[in-house]
Amino acid sequence: MSDAAPRQRVIIDANSKLIMPRHIKMRHDTERGRWIILAPERLFDPDDVAVEVLKLCDGDRSVKDIVTMMAKEYNAPEGEISIDIITMLQDLSDKGVVVAQ
Amino acid sequence: MDEQTPKHVSESGMPVGARETDDAPVENQANEEEACARAPIGMLCELTHRCPLQCPYCSNPLDLERANTEMTTEQWQDLMRQAADLGVLQIHLSGGEPAARKDLEDIVKVAAEVGLYTNLITAAVTLTRERVEKLRDLGLDHVQISIQDVEPGNADKISGYKNGLEKKIEVAKWVKELGMPLTINAPIHRHNIKSVPKMIDFAVELGAGRIEIAHVQYYAWALLNRAALMPTREGFNEAAKYVEAARERLKGILVIDAVVPDYYAKYPKPCMGGWGRGIVNITPQGRVLPCHAAESIKGMEFDNIKDKKLAEIWLNGDAFNKYRGTSWMKEPCRSCDRKEVDYGGCRCQAFALTGDATNTDPACSLSSLHEEWANVAEKESHAPSTDFVYRRVGGAKKADTNPA
Numbered sequence: 001m002s003d004a005a006p007r008q009r010v011i012i013d014a015n016s017k018l019i020m021p022r023h024i025k026m027r028h029d030t031e032r033g034r035w036i037i038l039a040p041e042r043l044f045d046p047d048d049v050a051v052e053v054l055k056l057c058d059g060d061r062s063v064k065d066i067v068t069m070m071a072k073e074y075n076a077p078e079g080e081i082s083i084d085i086i087t088m089l090q091d092l093s094d095k096g097v098v099v100a101q
Numbered sequence: 102m103d104e105q106t107p108k109h110v111s112e113s114g115m116p117v118g119a120r121e122t123d124d125a126p127v128e129n130q131a132n133e134e135e136a137c138a139r140a141p142i143g144m145l146c147e148l149t150h151r152c153p154l155q156c157p158y159c160s161n162p163l164d165l166e167r168a169n170t171e172m173t174t175e176q177w178q179d180l181m182r183q184a185a186d187l188g189v190l191q192i193h194l195s196g197g198e199p200a201a202r203k204d205l206e207d208i209v210k211v212a213a214e215v216g217l218y219t220n221l222i223t224a225a226v227t228l229t230r231e232r233v234e235k236l237r238d239l240g241l242d243h244v245q246i247s248i249q250d251v252e253p254g255n256a257d258k259i260s261g262y263k264n265g266l267e268k269k270i271e272v273a274k275w276v277k278e279l280g281m282p283l284t285i286n287a288p289i290h291r292h293n294i295k296s297v298p299k300m301i302d303f304a305v306e307l308g309a310g311r312i313e314i315a316h317v318q319y320y321a322w323a324l325l326n327r328a329a330l331m332p333t334r335e336g337f338n339e340a341a342k343y344v345e346a347a348r349e350r351l352k353g354i355l356v357i358d359a360v361v362p363d364y365y366a367k368y369p370k371p372c373m374g375g376w377g378r379g380i381v382n383i384t385p386q387g388r389v390l391p392c393h394a395a396e397s398i399k400g401m402e403f404d405n406i407k408d409k410k411l412a413e414i415w416l417n418g419d420a421f422n423k424y425r426g427t428s429w430m431k432e433p434c435r436s437c438d439r440k441e442v443d444y445g446g447c448r449c450q451a452f453a454l455t456g457d458a459t460n461t462d463p464a465c466s467l468s469s470l471h472e473e474w475a476n477v478a479e480k481e482s483h484a485p486s487t488d489f490v491y492r493r494v495g496g497a498k499k500a501d502t503n504p505a
């Protein structure tokens with residue numbers, strides 16, 4: 001039931017498994033040379049980190065898995081990256097861009 | 102607190118009614134210059150002006166376009182392809198009532214195929230479950246259902262339509278059952294402003310992800326009915342306070358977007374995100390407008406999509422270039438540091454109230470006409486409500502000759 005609006009605020013932690021629901025569309029906007037996320041009456045403008053994280057949100061990987069992968073790629077401490085990513089995903093969850101599986 | 106978590110995703114509302122709060126610092130305003138320059142972000146398609154409802158605040162022009170002048174299925178489909186090629190991202194299928202067109206499905210099909218994000222803006226009363234399901238299967242992304250009130254009798258009175266609310270609830274439930282995102286759109290005025298808290302509960306109960314508490318914007322039918330619709334300043338402030346608190350309380354459950362009435366704001370809204378910047382509006386006949394009310398400005402010529410390509414009209418059309426950017430401005434806008442924030446407000450309102458579309462929108466507190474204008478509205482809001490002039494073909498003419 002990923003499309004049903006949650007009736008309780010979802011709190012994101014390391015174990016959350018997230019996915020973009022069907023009606024959220026992230027795509028490359030060739031006209032403007034950037035990535036965009038299309039949502040009901042909204043346009044989101046993700047940076048490279050956000051694009052990578054959202055691509056990894058497949059409903060299977062946990063936030064922790066994603067943090068580990070990003071830490072490796074950016075050669076940065078997991079602790080720091082974790083706070084950054086959880087904050088971002090909480091915000092996106094509040095706006096309905098990602099939903100918990 | 103000076104070490105802020107980096108923000109990886111910025112957000113912009115679709116520019117139709119979006120505005121920052123009056124006191125937001127100028128530098129913080131979304132600057133979509135790059136994004137908007139070459140192509141509109143959104144395209145508002147008034148597929149038809151037919152509608153079974155008769156809301157006295159309808160944003161359609163007083164002179165409603167007749168059914169037999171509407172564009173054909175193929176013409177709408179071709180427009181969808183042109184829009185996608187140009188770089189339009191979202192389309193809003195609206196009306197009138199878009200479901201009044203039997204070929205709505207055929208239009209949605211092509212829009213989805215070419216990758217447009219499709220949004221249906223509907224009064225919902227004539228939709229069937231089969232149609233909603235078909236639309237979903239064809240790729241419709243989002244459904245927005247407008248309500249007049251959550252009190253059935255009052256809703257009937259406002260829309261001039263019997264038992265509409267019941268039908269809307271039924272359709273909203275189908276939308277959710279079919280797994281689609283739902284927005285409730287609630288135009289607010291003095292006859293329903295007291296229901297704002299209940300409308301928010303209503304949206305939560307139906308499983309909507311979003312609600313628009315959209316204070317009526319006073320153009321077209323709403324301007325004609327202003328004395329019947331304008332809420333008092335106190336009523337507005339009370340509702341605004343409630344919305345603010347509800348937004349916090351319902352974080353992660355319901356997104357609440359509010360459109361503020363110009364009359365009680367300090368600065369105008371950037372109408373359509375700025376003339377010819379973010380939005381293009383298509384009328385049922387195919388006229389291409391920078392804003393749905395643009396035809397109210399006398400002496401302007403508008404291109405028709407049947408004669409020219411969308412790209413050509415958007416980039417070079419006289420109507421689009423006339424008030425695009427800031428070079429056409431007079432004082433006080435010309436030397437104002439908000440000129441690229443609100444683009445001097447609404448051209449249609451400036452024209453309607455001052456007779457010159459290049460004037461500052463009287464909604465701005467820096468306009469010399471602002472006070473007088475706001476006072477008129479305030480007075481009207483405290484006087485007994487006039488009768489509604491319902492939105493129907495010829496309805497406005499009748500009102501003209503009736504010296505009420």
Ligand code: SF4
Pocket residue numbers: 152153154155156158159160161196197198224247492
């Ligand atoms: S505002 Fe009312 S009358 Fe106008 S199109 Fe919408 S539902 Fe129909």
Ligand code: SF4
Pocket residue numbers: 368369433434435437438439440441443444445446461462465466467468
């Ligand atoms: S003077 Fe013009 S640019 Fe300045 S705030 Fe008013 S409308 Fe906007």
